[in-house]
Amino acid sequence: MRPCILALCLLTLITGGSRAEAEDKPVALIWKGSKDKAQAEAQKAAWAPLEKLLERTGLTPPEGLPRLIESKTLPGLKPGFWVWLLGTCAAGEATPRLEQLKLLAPGTYGREVDVPEEQLACPQQDGASLKTRDETLKFPSGATLRVFTQDESEVPDEDGRGNTVFQTRFHFVLFGKGGEVLDTADTLGDESVDGVSGPSGPVSYRCELTRVEVSKKRGTLVLTRRCRAGAAECGSVVSADETITVTANDSSVSASEAERKNEVRADCGD
CATH class of the missing domain: 3.30.70 (Alpha-Beta Plaits)
Known part of the structure; x- marks a missing residue:
């Protein structure tokens, strides 16, 4: 019995080693x-x-x-x-x-x-990995628009030049029926920017993505952001809602510039 047990143990060691090598x-x-x-x-x-x-x-x-x-x-x-x-x-x-x-x-x-x-x-x-979102658009040709996000960041250089930036970029990728990339577009969702030396002084603002929805208008996604400034000059925008419209068909995709609504501007005093 003992030789059999030893043989089994030896076989286990050998096969285990083979698997480790293969891995x-x-x-x-x-x-x-x-x-x-x-x-x-x-x-x-x-x-x-x-x-x-x-x-x-x-x-x-x-x-x-x-x-x-x-x-x-x-x-x-x-x-x-x-x-x-x-x-x-x-x-x-x-x-x-x-x-x-x-x-x-x-x-x-x-x-x-x-x-x-x-x-x-x-x-x-180079940088963060992509993450997949649930929103999709499908077209009769078999093309499909899929949405991915990727976190990005930036820090000032050794001399303190530049801003501290954290943001999430949305990638809209249109795939053909066979999985090939037909077209792409991208835009920013969440965004946080802080700096001490902007053109007009300190820089500080935040944009928070509040929703991404498939529009009733065929081939359209709408992103909504709420933005606010941490510091603002007289008359400049303190807060606003922004919408970005992504439009796609079975061969192309594009993202619009942000459209601002509900703007609030800094009070200039007396």
Whole structure:
């Protein structure tokens, strides 16, 4: 009985070690692919609007990527395909990068590969990750408008120049039926700005997003903000409500300038 127990223990250690090794393997991030090289090459046409959006949201593939490769040339990938490689990441980096990529490029996937650590080239995320909101607009063509938010911040430089800024940016992304990015727009929601050296003195104001609603007008979202100033000159706006209208159809999306209502201005005294 004892040899059997020892054998089982040894088997457990071996299989456990194998799983641990597999979990630590690098991961290739793949945007698109096809068995046919010409079809894979044609997929590159969808990259430009996605690239612009990735840059806007701070997710940057390594230089020279994506690159079309034959899968058999990257150890670990199943041969017989042509794939667009977005990067190769260490196991710990792969999951958050893949999650972000899949939000904007739903067909992106990861595959374990055999790549030396010194040769890894993983996309870099500059700033906060995207978050998905529930609001959507759907169109007869199969296009869908989805809404994402991203927190942004800024602090004064070493010499104290600049403002302290915290804000939430809304990204409106129009996806085609196949998940490709057709068009994008963005605007600010919550916003907080403080500074000591604005053009007319101290700067201090807040804008709080109060609601986002799908309008009864087809293809329209409306954002409403309540803004107020912490410091204001005589006659300048102290508080106001702002609305931003996002308009989309099955091929484009745009965000309007903020429209102010219910303005209150600073009292100038006697």
